[in-house]
Amino acid sequence: MLIAVLSDIHGNREAFAAALEDCAERGAGRIVLLGDIVGYGPDPEWCTDKARELAGAGAILVKGNHDSAIDTPGESMNPVARAAIDWTRPRLSAGSRRFLADLPLTATLGETLFVHASAHSPADWIYVTGERQAMASFRTSEARAIFCGHVHVPALYSCDLAGRVHGHEVTMAASLPLITSRRWLMVAGSVGQPRDGVPQAGYVLYDTDRKEISFRRVAYDLATTLRKLRAAGLPEALATRLMAGK
Amino acid sequence: MKTRPKTGLEIDGFTLGDMLHRGGFATIWEVTHPDHPGKMVMKVPTILDGDDGPTIVGFETEQMILPRLSGPHVPKVIAAGDFSDMPYLVTEKLPGGPLQDLIREAPLPIERVVELGRGMAAMLHELHRQHVIHLDLKPGNVMWRETGEMVAIDYGLARHDQLPDLLAEEFTIPMGTFPYIAPEQFLRQRNDLRSDIFALGVMLYELATGKLPFGHPQTLRGVRKRLWRDPEPPRALNPDLPPWFQEIVLRATEIDPAVRTRSAAQILFDLEHPDQVELTARASRERRDGFWAVQRRRWKMRRLRRFAAPPPLVAEQTARAPVLMAAVDLSPAMEPLSGRVLQAVRDILIIRPEARVACVNVIRTHRIGLDQATDDEGNHIHISRLVALKAWGQRLGLPEGRVTFTVLEGPDPGAELIDHAGRIMADHVVMGARANSAARRYLGSVSSQVVAQAPCSVTIVRIPQPREG
CATH class of the missing domain: 3.30.200.20 (Phosphorylase Kinase; domain 1)
Structure with a gap:
């Protein structure tokens, strides 16, 4: 089965739609959304609606910190993120807000774990940005493959037979084999607000039969997103970030 | 476990x-x-x-x-x-034993060494084309198929340029088999396909002389010596070896990868055209460098941490030094077209200044039996074509060794060209096509046959046709 893992959509309708279209073209049989469906972007209601529709069709969803912050304003956030959440909250229907609040923190499919931030302590929204943080996830979870988001930069870690954790270079050129002697952790990048310098929607395809993953990048209608973002009066820093992809 | x-x-x-x-x-x-x-x-x-x-x-x-x-x-x-x-x-399971078994009989006759060298160069170039540097080539890791192709086994130290390099990420000691390991591999550089060229050179040396050019060191300290100590020239050990062979082997085993042969395809190219290999001082070397020359090199190398890095991707490394095959029709009526083919090759050489060019012409023969009666005349045609081909190709201005000239003969010129492109592992064929005509449309042309079946890119050159009224 080909699983598409999409994370950190952040209310970016154009990026979300382009990524989903790419998933369909590549024949993805299952969609996983790793949370942060809203926050930052100008189309939170459309993205939440779409997520709910996908959930109805069998997609797996977990909750991100921005999704959580809609209902729990106490979450600690930087000023830009907070401004965006305050803008987002009244623009979501009651149904959407309930839907986001009810999302689980983790989900599993066979030997694969899905979580927004660190598997070590999902509700603390810890960034998996290096081998040390990845090790905490490998220690708490038995899963052969762990997918997380939150960082907005694609990354790949493995845990070898001796329990050592290694970070690997991520290449976009080819699919990467997840050899079975190791356990693997994938940081899926971000659909709606990439921060690795590539202003394109990023997601991961996971071929469970061949045990291979590929990090995908998809161009989207960035100009439209920027226009909406500015029209909505959201902080200009968000537009700059989308253009630079970091 | x-x-x-x-x-x-x-x-x-x-x-x-x-x-x-x-x-x-x-x-x-x-x-x-x-x-x-x-x-x-x-x-x-x-x-x-x-x-x-x-x-x-x-x-x-x-x-x-x-x-x-x-x-x-x-x-x-x-x-x-x-x-x-x-x-x-x-x-x-592959039949027979590894190349190691043959090493015991070395020195082997030069014809046999060249045949093995061609087989290994073709094998190696094919690996490089698939993004992989082997990094542990040695006679124990080379086998054969029943159909004759050589097979590289054991990819435990290999590097795929699109996959994580677990060995480089997790270990800091140089890895490889000491007699065959390249100097840059000793310096833990695992991204240069010329490391495989070095190992190929060592194996050719060993097959032709029965000796290992850098000995059989037991320690990394012993391996380090190859950063300054040059091998005994093969001809000093086996005077029957031709100078061109020594040139090929010593160039493949150069210390600095920057002056080593660029690709396995270029070694194949040289082994296919031994009489056209450019002979440098390497070919006439009679003994190892003297004490002072070696000391100077040792002094120079003492602080060397890395050699200049090649482009990161293997495909870029092979593309840097491609083999171009220029197929040309030299009949007088085709002169304007052959001039355009020459220009097209020149244009490619601007982008790929390190390319080698194989100039090829085909003589269409009829059935083999009939031609044998006119052997003398056939021989004459062959030589005059070769002379004409050289006159054409020399206008490229390439130094000796970078350009070769081959006249092929056969009843089916297209098939001859396709075979030859495969044999020399050409990356690109450039050839002319005549103007369209009804006969050509029905009978098919040589160029369309080559386009359809050549194992590489093909550029077709045409004289622009006036628009039909």
């Missing part, structure tokens, strides 16, 4: 037969399986109790790379088992 291999063991449907080989890092077993009729071998890494990182990572590396390779120069993978029970890799 819970299970240990032994004759009679059954695992995942495979039954182990005799042990065929016990190496430093793995054992090789003959295996059978009811669903797989062919002959197969199983490689089981010898994991010592405790921490045995390099063996495990080597096995993981092979498991990642080998299933991605295809073609006649690579063993076919049938199955793999993970560490939960017993790690193994099952591949097809």
